[in-house]
Amino acid sequence: MAPKNPKAAKSKQKVPDDQREDALQAVVLADSFETRFLPFTLQRPRSSANSVGDLMRDLDKRALMVGDFLLVSGDVVSNLSLDSALAKHRARREKDKNAIMTMVLREAGQEHRTKSTGRRPVFVIDPDADRCVHYEELSHQNKKDRYVRLEPELLKAHSQLEVREDLIDCYIDICTPDVLSLWSDNFDYHSVRQSFLSEVLKDYELTRKTIHTYVVVDQYAARVQSLRAYNAVTKDVISRWTYPLCPDSNLVKGQSYHLGRSKIYQEDGVTLARTCVVKSRSILGENATLADGSVVGDSVLGRGCRIGKNVIIDRSYLWDDVVIGDGSSVHQAIIANDVVIGKNCKIEPGALISFGVRIADDTIVSGTSRVTRAERREYVDSVSTEDSIVGKGGDGYLYREDNDSDTTSMTSNLVYELPRASVSDSSISTLNSEEEEYEHFTTGSRRNSVLSDPNEDTEKSRDFHFEAVASILDGLQKGDLPENMLLELNSYRMSVDANPHEVRHALVAAFIKRICNLVEGDGDAGTTAQSPQEAIAELLGKYKSLVGRNLFDKEHELKVDQVDFLLLVQKEALGKVQAESIMLFVAKECYDLDIVEEEGVLQWWEDDRSQADEVRNVRALTEPFIVFLREADEEESDESSDED
Secondary structure (H helix, E strand, C coil): CCCCCHHHHHHCCCCCHHHCCCCCEEEEECCCCCCCCCCHHHHCCCCCCCCHHHHHHHHHHHCCCCCCEEEEECCEEECCCCHHHHHHHHHHHHHCCCEEEEEEEEECCCCCCCCCCCEEEEEEEECCCCEEEEEEEEECCCHHHCCCCCCHHHHHHCCCCEEECCEEEEEEEEECHHHHHHHHHCCCCCCHHHHHHHHHHHCHHHHCCEEEEEEECCCCEEECCCHHHHHHHHHHHHCCCCCCCCHHHCCCCCCCCEECHHHEEECCCCEECCCCEECCCEEECCCCEECCCCEEECCEECCCCEECCCCEEECCEECCCCEECCCCEEECCEECCCCEECCCCEECCCCEECCCCEECCCCEECCCCEEECCCCHHHECCCCCHHHHHCCCCECEEECCCCCCCCHHHHCCCCCCCCCCCCCCCCCCCCCCCCCCCCCCCCHHHCCCCCCCCCHHHHHHHHHHHHHHHHHHHHHHHCCCHHHHHHHHHHHHHHHCCCHHHHHHHHHHHHHHHHHHHHHCCCCCCCCCCCHHHHHHHHHHHCHHHHHCCCCCCCCCCCHHHHHHHHHHHHHHCCCCCHHHHHHHHHHHHHHCCCCCHHHHHHHHHCHHHHCCCCHHHHHHHHHHHHHHHHHHHHHHHHHHHHC
């Protein structure tokens, strides 16, 4: 009997093997093969392999990968979609079988909180083919290692090259099976970037294998590959930059987080005494308890933590089942599971206390201490006794690496916001670091006025920016009333004493991001892409008061605030799709809505900062508007003269 629907029968025919899209397999590298999380990793199992190279060669030997696969580090936190990257990789692969890998990179600029000032990756890319032709890691602490060295043949072979130091390496790679073959053929490959990537690029003339890039601009991806990164990425998660990877999404079975005001996340079963205080940007896990008089701020408390009376916990991380005795203080420290801190103890900034350690009453744990109960005595300092570190009756040892160890260079000279003028070689790895992969500020001539100084004031300014941008962007996406958003912004501004420039910077950053989302058509589910003019008119039309209430120079001859606002728009638009159009229509719409005045626009245009080489092109389309304003001003002057 013939099928009733010939088209349906035809659609069920088997797809030929050469036309079937292969399922994408994934390889997750669960071990970073680093020592930056010591002493915590002494008491947790790790891979028996010695390097990534050993794992990749073993994978090739087992022949488990039947097609293209995703190679991703297990410490990646990301909300990016790989659909576009995969499509480009597969299209490129169809044309050229030698295109063996696509690296997913994230554009971050020089000022991003997860940007490194230690060893920074530098990618030299042919923009016409999105092909990486050279890779280096530079150190800004070593003056001899601050320059990229390119072979003359590279410059001859490519009509243009981009030297990119503004990229964060997500360690997300789309690979073909040829990648595994190269690992197996070269037993001196040990790491993904410094050995494999560098050597494959150098051997191009011999193998003709190419490696390409896919740069993400608006989505989030970062690696938690150090304690410094752990701190920075946690702040991003709390600030919802990683949405939907946020605590209140409750993606893990059994979680019950709720989001409250001021970015306070709380699970079910938390017990708070009447006089305790929980400040902004904090997480409280299930069954955590806080007694009277205790203050927790900018910190994470795991499940089952018990905090005594009059305890201060500031910018710290307490894992599960931690006990803190009455009158103790913990500042900028990490405390692992099942640790007991006695009464009236002081845990200084930078201290790391590993699993099950017990600190006796009235003990001070210095910021250079890493304390462990690990029984492997070769890892502990034989000079220091238990009592001198954990107090009489405590349980724990001071961890100190062998000075001859190969890992010393990875963990020395790493401090977290300590106000000392110098750092000795005995300093240890802590939450922040000049040499680790995630630093908030840059060195030398690259230091930025907002994000450069690692003191407490700058930390507050930096946190205000990221928190305020996240809050404003959330309000813009949900369509909140401008007066409610202004009230919340002002409350937060006063709580951290942010200045007007910082408020304007946060407003502009959030508005530009929202405009880009609307222009790209991914602002909300089911929405279509808008033109820059439409998106800007919609946002500024509704949120005119939110912007205008932060410009205070309408009665002044010099329009300092208005110029500052337009300079921030120019800077934030740099590198965005249709940046020139965004700049033009923001300036025009702000003028039409009387958010900025004619004098403000003209003073911005004539300001030397708006003409700087790196941002000059952003204002290219705005010139006819400037001409219009000047001509209108001249006509008005002529009419006034005629009347006289």
